[in-house]
Amino acid sequence: MRKACAIFIVCLISISGNAWADCRVHKGEHIVLYSTTDDPSVLMWDSRARLREYHAASFDEAQAMLPHALLVSPGTHGDVVTCISSYVLSPLFATPDDAIGVSITSGSMKGIVRWVLGSDVRPLHKN
Amino acid sequence: MRNGPFVRITGTMLLTGFLLLSLGFAVEGTFETRAQFANTFARQAQIQQAQIDLEELLRLQIDEENSLRGYLLTRDPFYTAEYRSAAAGYDEKESAIRKTLGEEELPGADKLLIDYAHLQLEWRNTVAAPLLAHPRLRLQELDKRNKLFADYETLTAAAIRRELEGTGDELALSTQEQLDRASYLRAAWVLVFGVFAIVLNTYRSRLNRELEEERTVTEILQRAFKSESTPLPHCDVGSAYLSASSHLAVGGDVFDVYRLSENRALILIADISGKGVDAAVLTAFIKFMVRAIALRNSDPTAILTEFNVVLSKAVGDPYIFVSMFVGVLDTDTFRLTYASGGHDAAFVRRPNGVAQLAVTGPVLGVMEEPFGTETIYLQPGDTLVLATDGLTEVRNPAGEQLSDQGAMELIERASPGAQQLADEIAASVRARGGNRVGDDLAILAIRVVDEDVPHA
Numbered sequence: 001m002r003k004a005c006a007i008f009i010v011c012l013i014s015i016s017g018n019a020w021a022d023c024r025v026h027k028g029e030h031i032v033l034y035s036t037t038d039d040p041s042v043l044m045w046d047s048r049a050r051l052r053e054y055h056a057a058s059f060d061e062a063q064a065m066l067p068h069a070l071l072v073s074p075g076t077h078g079d080v081v082t083c084i085s086s087y088v089l090s091p092l093f094a095t096p097d098d099a100i101g102v103s104i105t106s107g108s109m110k111g112i113v114r115w116v117l118g119s120d121v122r123p124l125h126k127n
Numbered sequence: 128m129r130n131g132p133f134v135r136i137t138g139t140m141l142l143t144g145f146l147l148l149s150l151g152f153a154v155e156g157t158f159e160t161r162a163q164f165a166n167t168f169a170r171q172a173q174i175q176q177a178q179i180d181l182e183e184l185l186r187l188q189i190d191e192e193n194s195l196r197g198y199l200l201t202r203d204p205f206y207t208a209e210y211r212s213a214a215a216g217y218d219e220k221e222s223a224i225r226k227t228l229g230e231e232e233l234p235g236a237d238k239l240l241i242d243y244a245h246l247q248l249e250w251r252n253t254v255a256a257p258l259l260a261h262p263r264l265r266l267q268e269l270d271k272r273n274k275l276f277a278d279y280e281t282l283t284a285a286a287i288r289r290e291l292e293g294t295g296d297e298l299a300l301s302t303q304e305q306l307d308r309a310s311y312l313r314a315a316w317v318l319v320f321g322v323f324a325i326v327l328n329t330y331r332s333r334l335n336r337e338l339e340e341e342r343t344v345t346e347i348l349q350r351a352f353k354s355e356s357t358p359l360p361h362c363d364v365g366s367a368y369l370s371a372s373s374h375l376a377v378g379g380d381v382f383d384v385y386r387l388s389e390n391r392a393l394i395l396i397a398d399i400s401g402k403g404v405d406a407a408v409l410t411a412f413i414k415f416m417v418r419a420i421a422l423r424n425s426d427p428t429a430i431l432t433e434f435n436v437v438l439s440k441a442v443g444d445p446y447i448f449v450s451m452f453v454g455v456l457d458t459d460t461f462r463l464t465y466a467s468g469g470h471d472a473a474f475v476r477r478p479n480g481v482a483q484l485a486v487t488g489p490v491l492g493v494m495e496e497p498f499g500t501e502t503i504y505l506q507p508g509d510t511l512v513l514a515t516d517g518l519t520e521v522r523n524p525a526g527e528q529l530s531d532q533g534a535m536e537l538i539e540r541a542s543p544g545a546q547q548l549a550d551e552i553a554a555s556v557r558a559r560g561g562n563r564v565g566d567d568l569a570i571l572a573i574r575v576v577d578e579d580v581p582h583a
Contacts, residue, residue: 035274037274037277037278037281038185038188038189038192038277038280038281039192039273039274039276039277039278041270041273041274043271043274043278059246059275059279062275062278062279063272063275066268066271066272066275069271070267071267071270071271071274090282091282091285091286
């Protein structure tokens with residue numbers, strides 16, 4: 001039993017390690033939010049599943065999901081809480097994008113933690 | 128075994144026909160390929176234009192959004208005017224793109240564009256219109272809807288781009304395939320054309336070689352068959368020969384001036400039925416046979432009689448007949464004894480006019496009837512002019528024959544010199560026939576001259 005638990009933990013660590021491995025940002029990293037679509041505002045979702053569904057949904061389905069999202073202005077700062085590599089699929093993306101958990105550190109929504117798309121996140125390099 | 132002329136002509140025509148046919152197909156194929164290319168390039172140009180229009184459409188859509196943002200921030204009516212201008216431009220551009228997509232039969236891209244247009248219309252109605260009416264109404268929900276529209280329009284625009292790019296790629300691939308096909312087709316035609324050209328050239332070379340061999344044989348034979356005129360004492364001898372076979376110097380007519388002794392000369396002119404090389408072969412037979420007979424017996428009647436027998440027995444062709452004039456001229460006395468087997472183109476030009484020498488027997492090779500002999504005396508200045516029926520039967524463009532009378536007038540008008548006379552008559556015959564020689568013509572002129580008078 002003890003041996004099985006040890007193997008499970010190792011596997012979990014390795015999976016978790018792999019999930020982080022290819023992420024564009026890492027836990028604790030300071031970032032700034034900015035979308036590359038026509039509207040640079042960023043939608044932040046209350047769960048990573050909704051983040052993923054939004055990008056795969058039809059327009060009407062996506063519209064119905066909007067109450068679960070916060071819209072933050074471009075330039076809002078945050079810290080990376082977690083990252084799941086290649087989690088979000090969309091017809092728009094050539095390759096799957098990351099789902100990133102972000103804690104907002106600026107503006108009126110400071111302290112809120114939500115999920116955002118990897119391409120909406122820019123690492124902030126402080127000098 | 129040699130091919131006959133008909134086979135040669137048919138073979139050459141057939142190969143030339145194939146050559147022209149393959150050339151025709153190659154030219155037609157080139158035009159068809161050109162048309163295909165033109166069509167593909169036109170489609171590619173339309174797709175490229177649609178891509179450019181799509182980018183312009185997206186720019187106009189962003190202009191709409193930015194104008195709205197500008198108005199919300201400043202409340203300046205300038206931005207509402209900009210918004211409406213961008214919206215009008217957007218609608219116009221969207222119609223243009225849909226027209227192109229419809230013409231190019233791209234239902235996938237067309238449907239996406241319709242979706243895109245619906246999104247934009249809905250955005251105008253549910254986001255832009257409320258904000259323009261109530262600029263203070265800038266709510267989080269409205270902004271989220273704006274973001275949703277932006278995301279979906281980006282998504283749809285990307286899909287349309289992909290669709291157009293895919294079509295463009297297909298057309299590029301199609302162009303490449305057309306190029307390949309055109310190259311293979313051209314190569315095939317060049318091959319076919321080349322093979323036909325080689326075959327034709329080989330065939331032509333073979334024909335040329337055969338003709339060359341034939342010409343060589345003919346030239347050798349010509350030397351044997353050639354009519355000859357030996358210089359005679361106190362005489363000026365001239366001759367001319369026109370062959371109906373333009374490339375050959377031989378024909379079915381023959382003349383011969385052959386010295387039998389110091390003061391006697393055999394004078395012969397004959398016309399064999401038929402023309403060309405076949406008739407020419409017989410001329411050699413006639414020339415040497417008559418010489419051989421005359422060396423034994425120089426009586427013209429005896430010569431014709433014996434030759435008539437020989438002709439019937441040796442040649443044995445009932446369709447061959449010969450008109451022949453044989454004379455023996457004494458070059459001391461200018462006494463001419465002659466026999467004429469159906470050969471009426473024999474004349475004597477004297478100072479007082481031209482006389483025709485009478486025929487003394489039938490044409491040789493037809494019947495065995497007796498021949499008579501006539502004797503005349505030539506005087507200095509007199510010219511014996513012997514010709515074949517190519518002279519009297521030459522026709523003018525109206526189809527009229529020259530006739531004996533016309534020939535006599537021609538001889539009377541001719542220059543005194545024997546060679547000049549022969550040349551002038553030959554030239555007249557050629558001119559009358561429209562520069563074409565319809566029948567072989569031999570002319571032999573023997574003019575009696577005083578020793579004191581220089582030859583013309």
